[in-house]
Amino acid sequence: MSKKNIKVTHQQLEELRQSHIGKLFLQAHRNFSLKAIKKLRLQGHENLGLSHTGLLANLDIQGTNMITLATRMGISKQAVGKLAKELEDKGYVQITADPDDKRATRLIYTKMGDQFLYDAHQIKQEIETEYTAILGKKNMETLRALLKKLLTQSGSSEF
Structure with a gap:
């Protein structure tokens, strides 16, 4: 493996770290997630954290086995088991x-899980409406299409 000698100042490196696409994706995901969790808590789901909603988002309507959930979430079966027990409690x-x-x-x-699904669906629509107000309808449609294309063509659409 060869190393290229690239002359970059610490300031330039920090600017690159803050503006690269991966960081922007992470920040956008975090923004959406925090908005959603805040709204979920206002709907009565105050005892759920981001890890709980992450599991629920990966749980199929008809149910899902723990091994599949672990694979989808990229975490261990033990971690899924712990979250599952908390959600059952x-x-x-x-x-x-x-x-x-x-x-x-x-x-x-x-039944409470079904209510969560309904509330989460409503909240996702609210957040998308907020984002559409910021970006405009056409840009929001373009963003959605580009993200789908990126995920499909990069081989990372299995979520």
């Missing part, structure tokens, strides 16, 4: 045997 999911594999565990939504 809070009343959002039920942990049950997987009907397709009795050795596996599956999470399914409870």
